[in-house]
Amino acid sequence: MNISVLLFDGFEALDAFGPVEVFSKAGGWNIGFYSFTGGIVTCAQGIKVQTEPFSSADKSGVLLVPGGMGTRRLVGDAAFLEQLKSAADKASYCLSVCTGSALLARCGVLDGRHATSNKRAMTWVKEQGPDVLWENRARWVADGKFFTSSGISAGIDMALDFVRARLGEPAALEIAERMEYLWNSESTNDPYARD
Numbered sequence: 001m002n003i004s005v006l007l008f009d010g011f012e013a014l015d016a017f018g019p020v021e022v023f024s025k026a027g028g029w030n031i032g033f034y035s036f037t038g039g040i041v042t043c044a045q046g047i048k049v050q051t052e053p054f055s056s057a058d059k060s061g062v063l064l065v066p067g068g069m070g071t072r073r074l075v076g077d078a079a080f081l082e083q084l085k086s087a088a089d090k091a092s093y094c095l096s097v098c099t100g101s102a103l104l105a106r107c108g109v110l111d112g113r114h115a116t117s118n119k120r121a122m123t124w125v126k127e128q129g130p131d132v133l134w135e136n137r138a139r140w141v142a143d144g145k146f147f148t149s150s151g152i153s154a155g156i157d158m159a160l161d162f163v164r165a166r167l168g169e170p171a172a173l174e175i176a177e178r179m180e181y182l183w184n185s186e187s188t189n190d191p192y193a194r195d
Helices: 013-024 070-074 078-090 100-106 119-128 154-167 169-179
Strands: 002-006 030-035 039-042 048-053 062-065 093-096 140-143 146-149
Touching: 002 013, 002 078, 013 030, 013 062, 013 154, 013 169, 030 039, 062 078, 062 100, 070 100, 078 100, 093 100, 093 154, 100 119, 100 146, 140 154, 146 154, 154 169
Parallel strands: 002 030, 002 062, 030 048, 062 093, 093 146
Antiparallel strands: 039 048, 140 146
C-alpha cells in the first residue's frame, strides 16, 4: 500500500507524523512526503521537510491530509483546492487530521458525507463545507473511503482504526502496544467535544 502524505507550509507536525508512525509499523506500507510543487515545506513548529512533487505520487493509493494553521490560507487558494479535489477523487482512501478536513470540505469531496474536525476550530471548519454532515462528537469518522479525525493526536487513533479496517484489530492493537500508546479505539468517545 502506498501512502502519500500531502504537506504544505504551516501544517501541524503531529497531524502528519502521528499517523506516519502508525503506518510505518504496519509492515509493507510505503510512505512518501509530497507537496504540489515539491521541495522544502515548513511545518507550524518550524521543522523543514523535503517533499517530492505530487505528480510523482501513486494517485490510486492512500492520501493523508494534515491540518494546521496553514489551512486558513489554503481554503482561499483555488489552484491548491482544484489539485486537492483531483487527488482525493483518485485516491483509494483519503484521510485527514484536524483542519485537514476543512480543505477537503472546501473542495467539495465531503459533501453529503459524515466527517469531523478539531473541535476548537469547528465553527470555522463548518463554514468551509456547509453541505458536509459534520459530527460534533467524534474522535474520528469513517464514511466510505474518507476517514476524518478531530484535533492533532486524534489522528493517531484514526490511523489505528484504519489499520484495524485493513489488517484487523489484532494488528492495530499490536502497533499501539509497540508505540506504548493508549489507543482510544471508540470513535464516539470524544472527551474534547463541544456540544
